[in-house]
Amino acid sequence: MSLRIIVLAKQVPDTRNVGKDAMKADGTINRAALPAIFNPEDLNALEQALRLKDAYPGTTVTLLTMGPGRAAEIIREGLYRGADGGFLLTDRAFAGADTLATSYALAMAIKKINDYDIIIGGRQAIDGDTAQVGPQVAEKLGLTQITYAEEILNVDKEAGRITVKRHIDGGVETVEGPLPIVITVNGSAAPCRPRNAKLVQKYKHAMGKQERGTRPASHPELYETRPYLNIQEWSVADVNGDLAQCGLSGSPTKVKAIENIVFQAKESKTISSSDQEVEDLIVELLANHTIG
Amino acid sequence: MANFYTDNPSLKHHLHHPLMKRIVELKERGYADKDIYDYAPIDFEDAMDSYEKVLEIVGEICGEIIAPNAEGVDHEGPTVANGRVTYASGTQQNLDAVRKAGLMGIAMPRRYNGLNFPIVPYIMAADLVSRADAGFENLWGLQDCAETLYEFGNEDQRQRYIPRVCDGETMSMDLTEPDAGSDLQSVMLKASYNEADGCWYLNGVKRFITNGDADIHLVLARSEEGTKDGRGLSMFIYDKRNGGVNVRRIENKMGIKGSPTCELVFKNAKAELCGDRKLGLIKYVMALMNGARLGIMAQAVGLSEAAYREAYAYALDRKQFGKSIIEFPAIAEIIALMRAKADASRSMLYETARFVDVYKALDDISKERKLTPEERQEFKKYSKLADAFTPMGKGMTTEYANQNAYDAIQVHGGSGFMKDYACERIYRDARITNIYEGTTQLQVVAAIRHVTTGTYLNQIHEYQAIEYKPELEALKNKLAVMTEKYEKMVTKVTETKDSEYIDFQARRLVEAAAHCVFGYLLLQDANKDDSFRRSAEVYVNYGQAEVDKIESFINNFNREDLAYYKQQ
Numbered sequence: 055m056s057l058r059i060i061v062l063a064k065q066v067p068d069t070r071n072v073g074k075d076a077m078k079a080d081g082t083i084n085r086a087a088l089p090a091i092f093n094p095e096d097l098n099a100l101e102q103a104l105r106l107k108d109a110y111p112g113t114t115v116t117l118l119t120m121g122p123g124r125a126a127e128i129i130r131e132g133l134y135r136g137a138d139g140g141f142l143l144t145d146r147a148f149a150g151a152d153t154l155a156t157s158y159a160l161a162m163a164i165k166k167i168n169d170y171d172i173i174i175g176g177r178q179a180i181d182g183d184t185a186q187v188g189p190q191v192a193e194k195l196g197l198t199q200i201t202y203a204e205e206i207l208n209v210d211k212e213a214g215r216i217t218v219k220r221h222i223d224g225g226v227e228t229v230e231g232p233l234p235i236v237i238t239v240n241g242s243a244a245p246c247r248p249r250n251a252k253l254v255q256k257y258k259h260a261m262g263k264q265e266r267g268t269r270p271a272s273h274p275e276l277y278e279t280r281p282y283l284n285i286q287e288w289s290v291a292d293v294n295g296d297l298a299q300c301g302l303s304g305s306p307t308k309v310k311a312i313e314n315i316v317f318q319a320k321e322s323k324t325i326s327s328s329d330q331e332v333e334d335l336i337v338e339l340l341a342n343h344t345i346g
Numbered sequence: 347m348a349n350f351y352t353d354n355p356s357l358k359h360h361l362h363h364p365l366m367k368r369i370v371e372l373k374e375r376g377y378a379d380k381d382i383y384d385y386a387p388i389d390f391e392d393a394m395d396s397y398e399k400v401l402e403i404v405g406e407i408c409g410e411i412i413a414p415n416a417e418g419v420d421h422e423g424p425t426v427a428n429g430r431v432t433y434a435s436g437t438q439q440n441l442d443a444v445r446k447a448g449l450m451g452i453a454m455p456r457r458y459n460g461l462n463f464p465i466v467p468y469i470m471a472a473d474l475v476s477r478a479d480a481g482f483e484n485l486w487g488l489q490d491c492a493e494t495l496y497e498f499g500n501e502d503q504r505q506r507y508i509p510r511v512c513d514g515e516t517m518s519m520d521l522t523e524p525d526a527g528s529d530l531q532s533v534m535l536k537a538s539y540n541e542a543d544g545c546w547y548l549n550g551v552k553r554f555i556t557n558g559d560a561d562i563h564l565v566l567a568r569s570e571e572g573t574k575d576g577r578g579l580s581m582f583i584y585d586k587r588n589g590g591v592n593v594r595r596i597e598n599k600m601g602i603k604g605s606p607t608c609e610l611v612f613k614n615a616k617a618e619l620c621g622d623r624k625l626g627l628i629k630y631v632m633a634l635m636n637g638a639r640l641g642i643m644a645q646a647v648g649l650s651e652a653a654y655r656e657a658y659a660y661a662l663d664r665k666q667f668g669k670s671i672i673e674f675p676a677i678a679e680i681i682a683l684m685r686a687k688a689d690a691s692r693s694m695l696y697e698t699a700r701f702v703d704v705y706k707a708l709d710d711i712s713k714e715r716k717l718t719p720e721e722r723q724e725f726k727k728y729s730k731l732a733d734a735f736t737p738m739g740k741g742m743t744t745e746y747a748n749q750n751a752y753d754a755i756q757v758h759g760g761s762g763f764m765k766d767y768a769c770e771r772i773y774r775d776a777r778i779t780n781i782y783e784g785t786t787q788l789q790v791v792a793a794i795r796h797v798t799t800g801t802y803l804n805q806i807h808e809y810q811a812i813e814y815k816p817e818l819e820a821l822k823n824k825l826a827v828m829t830e831k832y833e834k835m836v837t838k839v840t841e842t843k844d845s846e847y848i849d850f851q852a853r854r855l856v857e858a859a860a861h862c863v864f865g866y867l868l869l870q871d872a873n874k875d876d877s878f879r880r881s882a883e884v885y886v887n888y889g890q891a892e893v894d895k896i897e898s899f900i901n902n903f904n905r906e907d908l909a910y911y912k913q914q
Binding site: 091247248249250251252253254255256258272273276280 | 386400411447
């Protein structure tokens with residue numbers, strides 16, 4: 055049994071170690087001050103995919119990411135860990151996408167890839183924290199989704215079934231779903247394996263066209279003799295996308311304002327799950343204008 | 347993401363030494379592998395880039411996995427049941443990570459599935475691992491044994507065993523026995539040849555075997571019945587898959603507790619001869635030891651670095667009398683000297699590793715073709731330097747690791763005496779480094795002939811001939827004076843032609859030579875990179891005073907007083 059797996063991954067600014075200069079005066083993220091990294095939960099997702107590849111020889115793991123030319127780094131990071139290849143969705147028209155436009159673009163690319171059993175990604179990205187893209191991709195493709203996954207327990211391609219352990223409040227639950235399926239992985243899943251020394255040496259020259267345009271390759275001849283070093287880039291047209299549904303024009307979400315919040319309360323309060331206590335809390339929060 | 351490679355710029359400095367060009371060229375044989383292996387380098391720059399990228403992986407695993415696991419591993423330790431060892435859970439995690447990263451068999455040729463890295467980047471990885479957890483370095487560093495298999499095993503053995511090591515199987519070298527520690531000539535484990543099946547069988551006991559439940563063992567055993575000395579010993583390969591060796595117990599040690607130190611019982615364990623009979627100790631173990639000593643140097647350097655970092659961080663953080671304790675001169679001096687000793691040790695480590703690299707690569711080439719006369723000269727020069735620098739470096743850097751570990755606790759004050767801080771583990775871990783793979787006293791025995799024959803002095807003269815920046819003139823002059831004093835001491839001691847007296851002063855002479863060598867190495871570092879200036883100045887001030895102390899002892903010593911030092 056061999057599987058076709060697509061891993062959705064995003065390059066994000068590293069918001070985990072935020073310094074003083076992380077935000078610009080206008081409230082937007084100062085990307086120059088934050089290193090671009092592989093979104094942490096997408097790494098958890100990649101690990102689940104690679105474990106299936108270890109277990110079922112012949113399985114292929116393909117990364118799919120959207121971003122500027124430099125986001126080819128995400129594909130390389132995947133190749134370094136054992137992925138087989140990847141596609142970079144990159145086009146000015148994709149820029150400024152909210153979750154709706156992002157999931158549209160990803161869904162179109164997945165349709166173009168066509169051959170897949172499992173689409174897997176992180177639960178959410180650390181720059182937006184929405185956890186919407188995975189579920190939206192599933193909806194657009196008309197596929198079942200399992201969110202908050204911690205471990206893929208079993209796959210039976212013949213029967214078209216997959217068993218997944220997922221994280222829920224206060225425990226875990228084991229669920230079964232049909233193939234093909236969309237899975238989003240929680241950060242409590244196994245950490246991703248390290249980059250592999252041989253694979254890093256094999257793929258370190260891999261680049262997308264845009265990157266090659268900005269930094270000259272040390273060995274340009276390699277891109278002819280070793281085709282696997284060319285990272286495939288896709289534009290809106292390449293995935294048969296509708297421009298109106300891509301990027302800014304396809305994004306109904308608009309940022310109204312960003313405010314700095316300083317947590318002032320020093321004590322925490324525990325409430326039970328009784329309706330009365332929840333209602334009291336809502337009333338309290340409305341009264342002091344924390345919400346509403 | 348903590349990364350022990352990228353957070354320490356001195357590593358990159360040492361990696362990019364000018365001699366690397368020659369080393370990589372020899373190791374890569376004109377970059378012929380690039381057409382056969384997709385991960386082989388295309389040229390020198392590409393090779394160096396690959397070393398860096400792989401060291402970044404090592405640095406990340408050290409920072410993110412091995413170092414955070416170190417405390418748990420130290421507490422949990424390995425266990426033994428039914429003759430088999432189970433590692434601490436953190437150790438198992440560490441091993442899984444380095445295996446998946448493909449970091450076993452780093453220095454092995456690609457045809458056996460290795461990375462074909464020179465010793466310098468390989469030993470740099472050992473330096474990183476040791477900083478994260480010195481005990482884990484023992485397990486990881488045993489991939490060194492594959493080097494011995496490669497050098498002395500036959501092609502069939504290489505093909506059967508080395509790829510397994512590259513895939514992550516662990517190794518051990520089974521030398522020590524209850525009555526054979528420093529004196530390996532007394533090894534009694536019996537190897538008997540069975541004519542019927544043409545196999546060797548091992549019987550007896552080995553003790554203090556690091557990672558004794560390894561997959562593949564190199565075993566020193568007595569193959570020549572009736573012999574009593576080193577000439578009756580041969581080297582054998584024991585494959586755990588064949589069975590016959592059980593772990594009777596594991597030692598309860600003071601430090602490096604994650605590394606299982608085993609007592610092994612060999613009961614008719616099937617083994618195969620590695621190399622020629624009778625050469626086990628006199629040739630193979632000696633070669634194995636030199637590699638292992640370089641590994642212990644790396645362990646010492648990693649520990650010195652770790653001790654320094656713990657002390658520095660604590661001294662910045664700890665406030666007394668209204669300020670950070672590092673602002674008090676007494677503490678600042680300790681920290682500065684720790685940094686200088688760590689830097690000096692690291693410079694010595696990579697200088698030695700480069701010497702080993704050149705001669706080993708040439709030795710390997712000599713198996714494929716005849717070396718040119720120039721290459722033969724080069725081989726002779728570097729193998730002699732490696733032979734001289736290895737014991738001096740192992741002796742000095744392991745003592746410095748202990749001194750730094752001691753000072754790290756001192757900087758922590760009472761807190762350092764508690765189990766709450768890493769410095770107490772570092773202190774315990776460091777303590778073995780100047781004992782195993784030959785005590786400091788035995789390193790002196792190996793190094794003293796290079797004092798008396800002038801190997802060190804000749805090399806110091808080479809260092810003196812380098813052109814240094816004008817602002818380093820004063821430092822250079824201090825070192826010249828130290829060297830002169832050293833020369834005079836050597837003459838004074840050796841002209842007595844009294845071997846007992848020379849032995850008595852040997853450690854002092856080796857140390858004096860080392861202060862000069864370490865000082866010149868730091869001077870060269872400072873010449874290339876100003877960030878080494880501080881350590882160079884601090885070290886030479888320290889070394890100068892140490893040389894004066896030694897000089898005073900030797901000059902004032904009355905040879906008749908030797909009697910007072912003897913066992914009555």
